[in-house]
Amino acid sequence: MPQKYKLMIKDGWIKVINNGRIGELYHKDYMGLIEEGEVRLRPYEAVFLIYNDRAYIVDEHNKPLDLRDLLKKLISMDENVWLKFLIYNDLRRRGLLAREVEGRGIKFAVINKSKDDKIVSYYVYVIPEGEKVSFREIRNIINECIRLRKEPIIAIVDKEGNISYYSLSFFKGLLKAT
16 A cells, blocks of 8 residues: 655645655646645645545644644635535545636536546536525536536535536527627
8 A cells, every 4th residue: 555645734735745756646646736846735635635544634843633623724724625525525436537627616627537537528516505506607607618618517515415416408509698
């Protein structure tokens, strides 16, 4: 079994401490960002690695943190970290690679490794149960995906953390932008 990654939370970032395998996370596992010569993880990626026993984390004083302490710190950085983790973990368990995409709301670009490990196949839009979404927003999601030639998926997360995925489709001419 490979050695666990050592992560450190410092200056608002979660960085991978060099153990000779950091490029593996970025290139093979499609995780993190390379900045200033180091791999920096998004909060939900760090939670994923720790939850799945692939990493451990220490604070800036090299004191180990458990998952609960880490989440307390991360929520101050990103209030949606747990929701993002739930979706990310579920997508990874299904054999998909995912990376959060900037923009309105929570959205992941998803790659189906069995098809092509470099081409984004889907955009998964995350909606917590009970959050109101207008038809205009749904139409905008579909129009964006049509424009980008990606399949739109809505992921609804209920209060217990269960996720339901819905594929959106369209009829030509029905969803013209207004």
